[in-house]
Amino acid sequence: MSVLQLLWFVLIGVLWSGFLFLEGYDFGVGMQFLTLARDHHEREALYKTIGPTWDGNEVWLVTAGGATFAAFPYWYASLFSGFYLLLLGVLLALIYRGVSFEFREHMPTRQGSAIWERLIAIASFFAPFFLGIILTAMVSGTPMDAKGNVSAGFFDYFTLFTLVGGIAVALMSYVHGLNYTRIRIDGPMRQRAACQLKVLYPLLLAGEALFAVLLFFYTNFIQTKPVPVLLILVVIVATTVLGWFMTVKMEKEVLPFITSGLTLVEVAILLFVGLFPRVMVANNPLHSLTIESASSSPYTLQVMTIISLTVLPIVLGYQIWSFWVFRKRIIAKKVVE
C-alpha cells in the first residue's frame, strides 16, 4: 500500500465525516418540519436556518462519491452496483428533498407548501436511514465474487445490524439537528428542542450500546482490532454523555452541537478504522476489496492529490465564511397580513 493510497482512503473518510457533520443537521432540521415546527411560520423559520447552506453541505457527499470513483474505481463500481436499490432510495430522498425546498416557496397556498414540507421531513429521514444501512452493510460483509460483483438479496441488506445502523444514523442526525436548531432559532422552538433532547439522549445512548454489541456479532472489527475499535466506541458513548450532560445540567447550546457533530464524525472514523485495509468486505474474505487492489494508478492519485490539496482549503475558506454570514438567530413570528 502506497502513501497516496492511504491518503485517499483517509481523504474519503474525511469527506464522509464532513458530510455527516454538516448535512447531518440539515437532515435533522428537515425532519423537524414535521416533528418540531407547529405552523407555517415555524417551518419557514426552520427553513431559513438551513436554506442558504444545505446545498453546499450536500456537495460533501457528491465529492465523496466522485473521489471514490477517481481514487478507488473498483470500490465505486462494486459499492454502487451492489447496493443498487438502497442507493436508488438515497437518490430519490435527496431528489425530492432538494426540489421541495425550492418548490414550497412558490406554492400559491400554505396548504400547497405543506405538501412539500411533509416531503422534506420524510425524505430527510430516509436519506440518512438508507445511508446508515449502506454504511453498516458495507462493513458487515456482502456476497461478493472474485471480480467484485455483489449479488446481494433483501436479507443481505436488511439485517438487525443494518437496521440499527440506519436508525442510529437517522437518530444522530435528528439530535444533531435539534442542537443546531437551538443555536439558530429563538423563541418557543428553541425550548421545545431542548425538551425533545432530554428524552432522546438516553434513547440514543441505548442505541449506541446495542450497535456496539451487534458490531461484535456482525463484523470482525472487535476481533481483529480490539484496542482501537473499543476505544472509538468508548469515545462515541462518552461524547454522547458529554452532550447530554451539557444540554441538561449545564444548559449549554453551542457545545452540545459540537458534540453531536463529533459523534457522527466518530462513527465515520469507526467504520473506516474497522474497514482498514479493506474497502469492501466480502463474505468470503479472499474476495474482499482492499485499498491496494481497488485503487487507481499512482499517476491518477498524484494528479488528484495535487488538485485536491490546492482546492480544498479554498473551498473550506468560503464555506466557513458563508456559515459566518448566516450565523444570526431567527425567530418565527407572524407577519402582519
Place this chain on the structure above:
Amino acid sequence: MNALVGIVDLARFQFAMTTIFHFFFVPMSIGLGIVVAVMETLYVIKKDEIYKKMTQFWGKIFLLSFAVGVVTGLIQEFQFGMNWSEYSRYVGDIFGAPLAVEALVAFFAESTFIGLWSFTWDRFKPAVHVIFIWITAIASMISSLWILAANSFMQNPVGYAIDNEKGRAVLTNFGDLLLNKQLWIEFPHVVVGTLVTAGFIVAGMSAFKLLKLKQDDPEVPLFRKSINIALVVGLVGLGGAFITGDQHAFELQSMQPMKYAAMEGVDETINSSKRADKAQPWAAIAVTNPKTHKSIAKIEVPYALSILGNHSLTGGTTKGTIELNKEFEAKYGKTKGDIKDYYVPENTLFYSFRVMAMGAGLLALVAIVALWFNRKKSQLILTQRWFLWVMGVMTFFPFVVNTAGWLVTELGRYPWVVYGLMTIADAVSPNVSVASLLFSNIVYFLTFSTLGGVMIWLSRRVLHQGPYYEQEATQTDRDPYDDLAGKEAQV
C-alpha cells in the same frame, strides 16, 4: 448473451432518459445564471430599480431550474457505478478524475454562492452582491467543462494506456484529457447553447406575459427590457453556435466519420472528383433502410456538402456508412461483444441533426425580428400579437434543439461507450437484475414527469404573479433578517 440484452437496453434507456431530462435544466440554469448576472450588473451600473426587480424576478426561474438541475445531476454521478460498473472499473482511473474535480472546483462554489446570492439581497451592497451571482454562473460553466472533459474522453479517448495486468485503461497524461480536441469543440458549443437556451426562455416567457398585460401596464417596460437583454445574449449564443457547430461537424469527418456520414445521410461514399460537377451534394431529406443501411429516398442540394464539409464550393470526399462499416470490421473484427455491425441509427442522427440546425436558424430569425419590433420607438412588439405567440412558442424550442444535438453526439458513438476502446454491451453492470433496472426506470420516469410538470406549473405561476408580487404581499419570502428578525436585528 441473450440474458444481457435486457439489462443493456434498460440501462441505455435509463442513461438516455436521465441525461436528457438533466440536460433540460443544465443549459437553462447555466444560461439563466448569466442572463441574471447581466441584469444585476446593469442594476449596479445604472442604479435603476427596474433592473433589480428584473434580476429578482428571473432569479426565481433561475433558482427553480437550478434546483431541478442539481438533484437530477446526482443521478448522473451515481449511475456510472450503479448501471455501468464494468465501465467504471475499466476506465475509472481516467473517467473518475474529472468527475471528482468537477465536484471540488465547481459544485462547492456554485452551491455555496447561490445560497449567498439568494439570501443576502439586503445585507450586502449591490456591487458586492452581484459578485455572488457571477461566481455561481462561472462555477456552473466550469462544471460543464469538467463533465464534458469526461464525455470527450468517451468520444475521443486520449491520454491513456492499457494496463494488461489489471485489464483496464489508465491515465497517462491529465493534460491531454483537458486539451482533448473533442473537448474544445464540444465545450464552446455547449456554452453558447446555454446562452441560446436562457435567452429564448426569458424572451418567450416575457412574450407570454406581454400577451396578458394591457399596453400601458407598468410592468410592460420591464418585460420589454428583458426581451432585449435576453435576445442579445441569445443572438450572441446563436452566432457562436453556428461557428462552433460548423467546426464540430468539420472535425467529425476525421474523428468520427461514421457519425458524420449518418448525420449527412451518406450511405455510398461520395467522391467529388468522380462526379461531373466536382462537388458533393447535400441531402436535405434522406430515408435510410435500417436493415440494409441503404438509402431509399433522397432529395439533394448540389454543392452544399462540399461547402459544409470541405469549406469550399467543390471537392472533398465523404466516406459512406457502408464503406466505413467494412473498414471498422477490418479494424476491430467482425464481432466484438454483442456487436454485429458498426452502423449507428442513421435516420435518428440525420433528422436530429436537421432539427438542431434548422431549429437554431428559426430561433435566429425570430430573435432578429423581435429585436426590430422591440426598438425603443416602436410599439410593434405590443401590437403584433401573433408574433408574441410565435415568441412564446420559442420558449420550448431550445429544449428540443439541445436534445437533438445530444442525440447526434451520443447515439453517434454507438456501439462504443468509449470510442474504439470499449463497447456499450461490455460496460453494463452484470450483477444488477432486470427487475431492479425496470423498477428504477419506472420510478425515474414518474419522478421526472412530476418534477417537469411542477416546474412548468410553478414557472407559470411566478410569471402570473409578476415582478412586483412581493411588494404587495407580506415580504416574508425575500429577506429572512428583516421579517423574521434575529436578536441583533431586534435591538
